[in-house]
Amino acid sequence: MKEKQFNNVSNNKGFIAALDQSGGSTPKALAAYGVKEDTYSSEEEMFDRVHQMRTRIITAPAFDSKQILGAILFEQTMDSKIDGKYTADYLSEEKGIAPFLKIDKGLAEKSNGVQLMKPNPNLNKMLDRANERNIFGTKMRSVIxxxxxxxIKDIVQQQFDIAKQITDAGLVPIVEPEVNINSKEKAEAENILKKEIMKYLDKLAENEKVMLKLTLPEQPNLYKEATKHPKVVRVVALSGGYSRKEANDKLKNNDNVIASFSRALAQDLRYNQTDEEFNNSLKKAIDSIYDASVNKN
Structure with missing residues (x-):
């Protein structure tokens, strides 16, 4: 199964859907969906509501492998079920979509202009569970x-150190050193980041392959060299707070880069939509993101 998923993610047309909002971002995601904080009274209820939202997205007819290569899940989503199957198995078996797992524990305080990932002492146990749940790959986010x-050097080193743990566990890591889209030094930061990423890619062992999830750059095709690197499975772009139209327009200017959008994917979805309205809104989003991923200027 994993070999088939690897070939699909590596070579086929499509994009990665990011459905991995965690504890800090879940209330915002639910509010955007039309579910207010006063409608749930505990963290457990909150995660139940967001799992209902994710289930509605994943089971919608528009959400299929013709356009979507993979979906990134939050840890509690991995341990939840859809129609009696664990979410990863449902994605793989019913949809033909590779499941990824968000494995970071959030961001540390800002230091040297960046936010590293918080320590994750139980990572190996999480990776064991990910393998038990038939997860294909992982995702971890830090911010510049x-x-x-x-x-930036510290961020890239941390990302690739943890990526090694992940490849050793037989999973494909998505390395995500996000650059804040509102940074006044965004272009300069991206140039430093690219240089550091290329250094680490060149050091990877033969059996170590990674994906890169990067902010859409100020300079089109900045990461084109990385898209052709033999150790890179795929380069995907995060929407990072851009609207779907802005993100799609920027994505079209970057050859060989596909989307991995979260907010831009779900921005028009609402709790009170009928199933027909919901699916039509989702289809419109998926069609536009797919088009931006595969049809370049």
Whole structure:
């Protein structure tokens, strides 16, 4: 199964759907969906509501492998079920979509212009569970706010150190050093980031392959060299707060890069839509993101 998923994610047309909002971002995701905080009274209820939202997206007719290669899940989504199957199995078996798992524990305080990932001492146990749940790959996010060379070097080193743990566990890591789209030093930070990423890609062992999830750059095709690197399975782009139209327009200017959008994917979905309205809104989003991923200027 994993070999088939690897070939599909590596070579086929489509994009990665990001459905991995975690504890901090879940209330915002639910509010955007039309579910207010006063409609649930505990964290457990909150995650039940967001799983209902994700289930509605995943089971919608528009959400299929013709356009979607993979879907990124939150840890509790991995342990939840859809129609009696664990979410990853439902995605793989019913939809033909590769399941990824968000494995980071959130962001540390800002230092040297960046936010590293918080320590994750139980990562190996999580990776064991991911294998038990038939997860294909993982995703981990850190954030760059300034063009601080030391901070960016620290971010890239942390990302690739943890990526090695993930490849050793037989999973495909998505390395995500996001650059804040509102940074006044965004272009400069991206140039430093690219240089550091290429250094680490060149050091990877023969059996170590990664995916890169990167902010849409100020300079079109900045990461084109990375898209052709033999150790890179795929380069995907995050929407990072851009509207879907802005993100799609920027994506079209970057050859060989496909989308991995979260907010831009779900921005028009609402709790009170009929199933027909919901699916039509989702289809419109998927069609436009797919088009931007595969049809370049």
């Amino acid at each position: 706010h300034e063009a601080n060379e030391k901070g």
